[in-house]
Amino acid sequence: MKMTAYLKINDLHKSFYPHGKTLKVLDGIDLEVEKGEIFGIIGFSGAGKSTLARCINRLETSDSGSIELGGTDILKLSKSELLKERHRIGMIFQNFNLFDSMTVYQNIAYPLQQARVPKAQIKERVLETSELVGLTDKLKVHPGALSGGQKQRVGIARAIVTNPDFIISDEATSALDPQTTIQILDLLKEINRKSGITILMITHELDAIRYICNRMAVLEEGKITESGLVRDIFENPNSKTGELFAKVFRLLQSVELTQGGGI
Amino acid sequence: MSLLDSSLWEVIKASLSPDIWKDLWGPIGETLYMTVVSSLIMLVFGLLIGILLTVTNPDGLVPLKASYTVSGWIINCLRSLPQMIMIILMIPVARLIFGKAYGTNACIIAIAASCIPMYARIVESSLLEIEKGKIEAAQAIGSNNLSIVFKILLPETLPSLIRGFTVSVISVLSMTALAGMFGAGGIGDIAVRYGYQRFQHDRLFACVYILIILVQLIQGIGNLVSKQILKTRNLI
Ligand SMILES: Nc1ncnc2c1ncn2[C@@H]1O[C@H](COP(=O)(O)OP(=O)(O)O)[C@@H](O)[C@H]1O
Numbered sequence: 242m243k244m245t246a247y248l249k250i251n252d253l254h255k256s257f258y259p260h261g262k263t264l265k266v267l268d269g270i271d272l273e274v275e276k277g278e279i280f281g282i283i284g285f286s287g288a289g290k291s292t293l294a295r296c297i298n299r300l301e302t303s304d305s306g307s308i309e310l311g312g313t314d315i316l317k318l319s320k321s322e323l324l325k326e327r328h329r330i331g332m333i334f335q336n337f338n339l340f341d342s343m344t345v346y347q348n349i350a351y352p353l354q355q356a357r358v359p360k361a362q363i364k365e366r367v368l369e370t371s372e373l374v375g376l377t378d379k380l381k382v383h384p385g386a387l388s389g390g391q392k393q394r395v396g397i398a399r400a401i402v403t404n405p406d407f408i409i410s411d412e413a414t415s416a417l418d419p420q421t422t423i424q425i426l427d428l429l430k431e432i433n434r435k436s437g438i439t440i441l442m443i444t445h446e447l448d449a450i451r452y453i454c455n456r457m458a459v460l461e462e463g464k465i466t467e468s469g470l471v472r473d474i475f476e477n478p479n480s481k482t483g484e485l486f487a488k489v490f491r492l493l494q495s496v497e498l499t500q501g502g503g504i
Numbered sequence: 505m506s507l508l509d510s511s512l513w514e515v516i517k518a519s520l521s522p523d524i525w526k527d528l529w530g531p532i533g534e535t536l537y538m539t540v541v542s543s544l545i546m547l548v549f550g551l552l553i554g555i556l557l558t559v560t561n562p563d564g565l566v567p568l569k570a571s572y573t574v575s576g577w578i579i580n581c582l583r584s585l586p587q588m589i590m591i592i593l594m595i596p597v598a599r600l601i602f603g604k605a606y607g608t609n610a611c612i613i614a615i616a617a618s619c620i621p622m623y624a625r626i627v628e629s630s631l632l633e634i635e636k637g638k639i640e641a642a643q644a645i646g647s648n649n650l651s652i653v654f655k656i657l658l659p660e661t662l663p664s665l666i667r668g669f670t671v672s673v674i675s676v677l678s679m680t681a682l683a684g685m686f687g688a689g690g691i692g693d694i695a696v697r698y699g700y701q702r703f704q705h706d707r708l709f710a711c712v713y714i715l716i717i718l719v720q721l722i723q724g725i726g727n728l729v730s731k732q733i734l735k736t737r738n739l740i
């Protein structure tokens with residue numbers, strides 16, 4: 242089956258200049274993510290993963306290159322067009338970044354208010370979404386009263402409530418324990434299956450990628466050093482990072498075999 | 505009654521007598537009036553300037569380096585003026601607005617002018633406390649800057665803003681006492697006229713009690729409100 246690329250990134254560059262030094266963080270990124278897939282990007286801390294994620298919805302301004310998302314040239318959008326476009330891109334964060342001053346309901350409703358959705362529809366959408374993520378009994382409390390896993394469910398609800406076509410997940414499970422991680426990954430899988438939403442899963446956890454992604458790319462010092470099927474990369478890595486992750490993967494597998502434990 | 509010819513104990517006893525307190529309710533009212541009005545003016549302008557500073561900060565929502573640097577410099581200049589000099593400087597301004605250079609309303613101008621820059625800085629530091637991630641999340645959602653300021657930045661930092669306001673109101677109160685020397689009336693006026701000029705230390709003591717009680721009250725209310733908000737948000 243031939244799929245169409247939903248996200249197309251071409252020769253993307255981004256440098257920072259801390260204290261007068263030049264720091265090339267993204268050094269010619271090429272990437273294609275198909276519509277409806279969960280695509281993984283793995284890389285060590287400092288590889289430039291978050292910067293790449295933030296360039297896609299222009300939280301960060303890239304220096305050169307092109308980003309096309311669902312046929313829209315992201316880098317050519319005017320400021321007001323960009324705000325509208327962001328309603329169609331959900332983002333999930335490692336630290337959840339929920340609003341403590343709002344209840345769970347208000348957190349989930351906020352993106353709808355910003356998108357100027359009529360009041361009656363807001364209530365319907367919030368209830369629908371909170372049911373999907375399993376939070377219907379927590380709508381009246383503030384995020385401060387929730388566990389990490391529940392917080393991330395709110396984060397996911399907030400990201401999908403406007404029915405976006407695309408979700409950027411930047412280390413969404415990296416602050417969670419293994420059991421909760423699996424539950425959150427299952428939830429993302431379910432959302433992807435039900436609505437066909439395209440998900441870019443950025444992480445440094447190989448288990449998460451292995452569990453949820455079909456295709457992936459390895460980001461190393463600002464370059465995509467390899468990309469393809471997750472299975473192929475784990476079995477036959479061609480980059481330093483890929484090799485290292487594959488080695489850890491095999492090591493963990495042997496531990497699992499001897500101890501009979503899972504992740 | 506003076507400490508020069510009576511014992512400390514006698515002065516304390518006299519300072520609690522109804523004779524003294526019956527003359528104090530008027531000045532207490534003046535002090536409260538000055539504190540409340542000055543604090544409200546300080547709140548409005550301090551918040552406004554504090555928000556502008558935060559937004560135009562080089563790392564802020566709308567970085568405006570030149571404007572940020574210049575306004576920061578002006579605020580620092582104003583803050584380096586001792587309160588008494590600010591009162592003297594504001595005399596012509598008060599005359600312009602009220603037609604006279606002394607009295608309660610004239611001193612309110614001076615108190616506000618002196619406390620606004622301080623409160624603006626306190627607001628700025630409260631607003632800078634917000635986790636960057638929350639702003640980022642709001643931006644990723646597609647919020648415009650106005651929404652980010654009023655729906656995220658201010659509500660998220662509200663407990664800290666309230667604590668900062670509490671501290672500032674106490675500064676305002678202490679400045680009203682100073683303004684008493686410049687014809688503003690109030691507790692400060694009583695302390696100067698009777699306590700300092702006529703050695704009536706019983707009246708001076710009574711003024712001290714009132715100021716202590718007022719400070720405790722303001723701080724207590726501030727702590728209570730900010731704590732209650734944190735509790736509602738399940739953050740403590
Ligand atoms: N705003 C910034 N200014 C300066 N350096 C930055 C900035 N943002 C990120 N960096 C640097 O860019 C590199 C990549 O960061 P990041 O994209 O966060 O990596 P990752 O998410 O893969 O851990 C790091 O060395 C980081 O210090």
Ligand SMILES: [Mg+2]
Binds near residue numbers: 290291292412
């Ligand atoms: Mg990161």
